[in-house]
Amino acid sequence: MTQNYIDLDVRPILRNGGEPFAEIMKAVSSLAPDQGLRLYATFKPVPLFQVLGKKGYSHAEKEIGGGDWEILFQPAKTGQQPAQNAKAAPDTENADTTDWPEPAQHMDNRDLDPPEPMVRVLGAVEKMKPGEVLSALLCRKPMFLFPELQSRGHTWHGAFEPDGTTYKILIRVGGAKPATH
Amino acid sequence: MFGVTLSRWSMTYFAAALCALMFGETLMVAGYGFPSNSVSDPQTLILVHVIVIGWLSLLLCGALFQFVPVLVARPLYSNMLPLPALIFLLAGLTALLLGFLQIAGTIDMRPPLLPFAALLLVAGFVIVLWNLACTLWPARPLPLPARFVAIALLSLAATVFFGFIFSFVLTLPIESEILLRVTAAGLPLHAVAGIGGWLTFAAMGVSYRLLAMFMLAPELDGTRPRAALWLGTAALGVIILGGLALLLYGQHILPALVFGGVLGLGALALYGADIAHLYRARKRRIIELNSQMAVAAFVMLGLSVLLGIVLIALGILSEHVGALVFLIVFGWLSGLGLAKLYKIVAFLTWLESYGPVLGKSATPRVQDLVIEKHARKWFALFFVAVLAATIALLVSQPLAFRAAVGATLIATIAIAAQLVRARLLRDVPLQTRLPDIVRRPHLLFSVPAKR
Numbered sequence: 001m002t003q004n005y006i007d008l009d010v011r012p013i014l015r016n017g018g019e020p021f022a023e024i025m026k027a028v029s030s031l032a033p034d035q036g037l038r039l040y041a042t043f044k045p046v047p048l049f050q051v052l053g054k055k056g057y058s059h060a061e062k063e064i065g066g067g068d069w070e071i072l073f074q075p076a077k078t079g080q081q082p083a084q085n086a087k088a089a090p091d092t093e094n095a096d097t098t099d100w101p102e103p104a105q106h107m108d109n110r111d112l113d114p115p116e117p118m119v120r121v122l123g124a125v126e127k128m129k130p131g132e133v134l135s136a137l138l139c140r141k142p143m144f145l146f147p148e149l150q151s152r153g154h155t156w157h158g159a160f161e162p163d164g165t166t167y168k169i170l171i172r173v174g175g176a177k178p179a180t181h
Numbered sequence: 182m183f184g185v186t187l188s189r190w191s192m193t194y195f196a197a198a199l200c201a202l203m204f205g206e207t208l209m210v211a212g213y214g215f216p217s218n219s220v221s222d223p224q225t226l227i228l229v230h231v232i233v234i235g236w237l238s239l240l241l242c243g244a245l246f247q248f249v250p251v252l253v254a255r256p257l258y259s260n261m262l263p264l265p266a267l268i269f270l271l272a273g274l275t276a277l278l279l280g281f282l283q284i285a286g287t288i289d290m291r292p293p294l295l296p297f298a299a300l301l302l303v304a305g306f307v308i309v310l311w312n313l314a315c316t317l318w319p320a321r322p323l324p325l326p327a328r329f330v331a332i333a334l335l336s337l338a339a340t341v342f343f344g345f346i347f348s349f350v351l352t353l354p355i356e357s358e359i360l361l362r363v364t365a366a367g368l369p370l371h372a373v374a375g376i377g378g379w380l381t382f383a384a385m386g387v388s389y390r391l392l393a394m395f396m397l398a399p400e401l402d403g404t405r406p407r408a409a410l411w412l413g414t415a416a417l418g419v420i421i422l423g424g425l426a427l428l429l430y431g432q433h434i435l436p437a438l439v440f441g442g443v444l445g446l447g448a449l450a451l452y453g454a455d456i457a458h459l460y461r462a463r464k465r466r467i468i469e470l471n472s473q474m475a476v477a478a479f480v481m482l483g484l485s486v487l488l489g490i491v492l493i494a495l496g497i498l499s500e501h502v503g504a505l506v507f508l509i510v511f512g513w514l515s516g517l518g519l520a521k522l523y524k525i526v527a528f529l530t531w532l533e534s535y536g537p538v539l540g541k542s543a544t545p546r547v548q549d550l551v552i553e554k555h556a557r558k559w560f561a562l563f564f565v566a567v568l569a570a571t572i573a574l575l576v577s578q579p580l581a582f583r584a585a586v587g588a589t590l591i592a593t594i595a596i597a598a599q600l601v602r603a604r605l606l607r608d609v610p611l612q613t614r615l616p617d618i619v620r621r622p623h624l625l626f627s628v629p630a631k632r
Contacts, residue, residue, distance in 0.1 A: 141254050
């Protein structure tokens with residue numbers, strides 16, 4: 001297991017409306033091969049997981065109260081996960097999108113009455129080819145959509161954007177084995 | 182499992198709740214309980230508990246099993262536990278009513294049933310609380326509406342605690358001075374914890390979220406709703422815990438009621454401002470019947486506050502407390518409950534029937550499951566009749582009161598009939614009803630999709 005972590009707290013930058021990406025990448029590039037990064041943020045930085053995942057870092061995140069998150073990034077080649085944090089990730093069905101194609105279709109459903117966003121997403125998904133990706137913007141986490149996507153065998157990855165109000169979901173059509181009814 | 186599926190037994194709770202409401206209204210039309218009997222007579226206690234446990238608590242439990250998971254973005258801890266809970270609650274309510282009939286001398290049988298009723302109700306509510314607490318606990322830190330619900334659940338526990346003590350002290354030879362004191366003077370604490378803490382606080386929390394959702398208004402999470410939460414929590418703490426402490430030290434609970442009442446008024450004022458803001462800031466200009474009728478319920482809440490203040494200022498609150506409680510319970514809680522039920526039943530039925538075929542076939546919209554113009558006049562009748570009944574109580578006209586409640590009964594039956602039609606897809610246009618693919622849902626329970 002990684003023995004030590006460099007701590008980086010980007011919450012002040014985020015609270016001042018700043019963009020901490022450069023700061024984070026600077027910290028990552030300064031890490032020794034066996035060093036990890038302990039990051040503190042005001043939201044779960046899902047896009048960063050992919051960026052650092054490509055650089056060979058695994059991640060384990062946990063919510064630490066007040067809406068803040070602690071994320072441990074460590075070099076994946078050590079082959080060990082920080083087990084104590086493994087259960088903290090709530091979006092267990094959030095797919096890894098690193099090998100997904102660019103979205104074939106984009107929709108902005110933020111101004112639609114519920115359940116119209118769900119109706120449109122499922123309508124679009126049914127017309128798309130297997131493997132294609134739909135990108136949709138919603139104004140809340142689509143709790144009733146997830147079971148429908150699951151039972152139809154689609155995979156998805158969703159998270160709130162940094163603005164905290166827009167929920168962006170990427171859906172890959174027919175990417176998983178359909179559940180039996 | 183990920184996401185939120187249908188709550189299996191919520192429809193059962195709703196059906197039982199509506200039956201209890203109609204039963205309670207029938208009792209009032211027949212002149213049973215208040216105002217023919219005094220506020221504390223067993224007949225009135227029967228009436229009150231049919232309404233607050235049978236109607237409002239079952240309605241709220243059914244709604245929370247479906248919407249707490251939406252509030253915290255986690256599945257319900259158990260989709261099966263609500264059934265045994267419902268059986269315990271209905272058995273407990275029946276035993277409670279029989280127990281009150283024993284006290285009234287209407288039925289003569291042994292042993293006294295109130296302690297059994299209390300045990301059954303405790304069992305039912307403990308299962309409900311356990312299920313919802315296990316859903317909420319892992320979701321901490323809770324979003325604001327869920328915090329209201331959490332406080333409401335604590336208040337429910339307090340309400341049941343007081344009722345439990347009352348039932349034993351009233352029927353068994355208990356000589357503990359403390360328990361006798363709690364029973365002699367603790368009724369206002371039981372009532373405030375139940376109507377103010379459990380029912381009103383939960384309705385406030387759920388309404389923050391549902392109104393924002395149905396009217397496309399921004400989710401409120403700023404200083405004012407947080408202040409409403411803290412002031413309201415402080416009010417309940419002062420009245421329930423402070424009042425209990427005063428009772429235990431042999432003091433009168435009035436200071437706790439007054440101080441807590443002032444805090445509670447502050448919380449309601451902030452809540453009112455928030456609700457007004459939600460309606461003004463909504464993106465959806467034309468709102469559905471449920472949101473329109475919710476406005477009527479909010480007006481009733483405002484009128485209840487005004488009536489309370491006027492009665493206190495004139496020094497006649499104790500004479501008219503029945504009218505005030507009637508307005509709160511029927512105008513505010515029942516009005517909001519019926520309005521939201523009109524949306525919830527249609528939405529859940531739509532999801533159950535058409536969710537699996539969305540995108541694969543032309544499906545009706547949620548709004549196609551109901552015909553608002555048929556329901557609107559009954560909602561209007563309900564609210565007007567509640568106001569008329571309240572006025573009849575204030576001017577001591579029991580016959581006019583019974584007639585007005587008769588009108589609420591007619592309105593309730595008509596609204597219930599609309600809900601049954603929605604549930605059975607009766608109002609969906611034939612060309613989109615899809616009889617071949619779509620399985621019509623069962624009237625009394627839901628079948629979540631298998632995973």
